[in-house]
Amino acid sequence: MKYKTKKLTDRFVSLLSEWPEVECISLNEAADSDTLNPYFALILDVYYSGNIPGTEKRKKMYGPDAAVFESSGGAKDRFLVGDTPVRFEFKNTKKIEELAAIVESRQDDLWLLKDSGTYGYYRLAHGEILFSRTGWIDKIREKLLNLNDEFWKLMRDAVQSKMEHSLSDLGAAMINNDEFYYLISSAFFIKNACLAIFCINHRFEPSHRAYYKQILELPILPDSFPAYLETFLRENEELTMERKYSIAQLLGRNIIAL
Numbered sequence: 001m002k003y004k005t006k007k008l009t010d011r012f013v014s015l016l017s018e019w020p021e022v023e024c025i026s027l028n029e030a031a032d033s034d035t036l037n038p039y040f041a042l043i044l045d046v047y048y049s050g051n052i053p054g055t056e057k058r059k060k061m062y063g064p065d066a067a068v069f070e071s072s073g074g075a076k077d078r079f080l081v082g083d084t085p086v087r088f089e090f091k092n093t094k095k096i097e098e099l100a101a102i103v104e105s106r107q108d109d110l111w112l113l114k115d116s117g118t119y120g121y122y123r124l125a126h127g128e129i130l131f132s133r134t135g136w137i138d139k140i141r142e143k144l145l146n147l148n149d150e151f152w153k154l155m156r157d158a159v160q161s162k163m164e165h166s167l168s169d170l171g172a173a174m175i176n177n178d179e180f181y182y183l184i185s186s187a188f189f190i191k192n193a194c195l196a197i198f199c200i201n202h203r204f205e206p207s208h209r210a211y212y213k214q215i216l217e218l219p220i221l222p223d224s225f226p227a228y229l230e231t232f233l234r235e236n237e238e239l240t241m242e243r244k245y246s247i248a249q250l251l252g253r254n255i256i257a258l
Helices: 003-016 055-061 093-104 107-113 119-126 136-144 149-175 179-200 208-215 225-233 241-257
Strands: 022-027 042-048 066-072 076-081 084-092 128-132
Touching (some): 022 136, 042 093, 093 136, 119 136, 149 179, 179 225, 179 241, 225 241
Antiparallel strands (some): 022 042, 022 128
């Protein structure tokens, strides 16, 4: 972490940790990028119990250099300090405990994750802990890092079904020469294909911008996956709709075979 980023991080961690309601503060991996990278942002997940200060009070506490402030329902605060984008995401510990219980022992409720996915769990499990008041986060992480095979099987079945549905849509769009729907179906297909592979490897999904890098680092991959993925993502005149659909079919079959 660069000095400027660390100084700003230390400043806000010191401030937020003074709130007695705050249990834990973790740093999102978006801060690992170079500050000149468009993906860079200083994002802190702030886990709390009870009630944190109100929006207007928080705004004043962040300091006079916190510009372009906006808050989303009290759950997210966004602002700029100079040219550095800063975001705090406030998460109630009771809600987090309920989410942890779903994946640990209430797997009949996994349908609740159908749309939200497992990225929230990824942040819980992998965020860099900057402040911990009682060790609550360690107990949550222990649960998340020791999930049984049944959880991963259920999640894989769900996203693999979506992958097959997207593949069917892709074929229909190709037959109708519908470029718009073909593009949308392609995006859904490759996303769900990657999600299935993360489940096969018992890994929570990272942020979308980290999919490509992390998927290629997984120990279990379908046959020829890197080559097929690169070809599927490439744009040139030789890669017709028919050719890309054939590659998608191969990808799908190889994932199901794992």
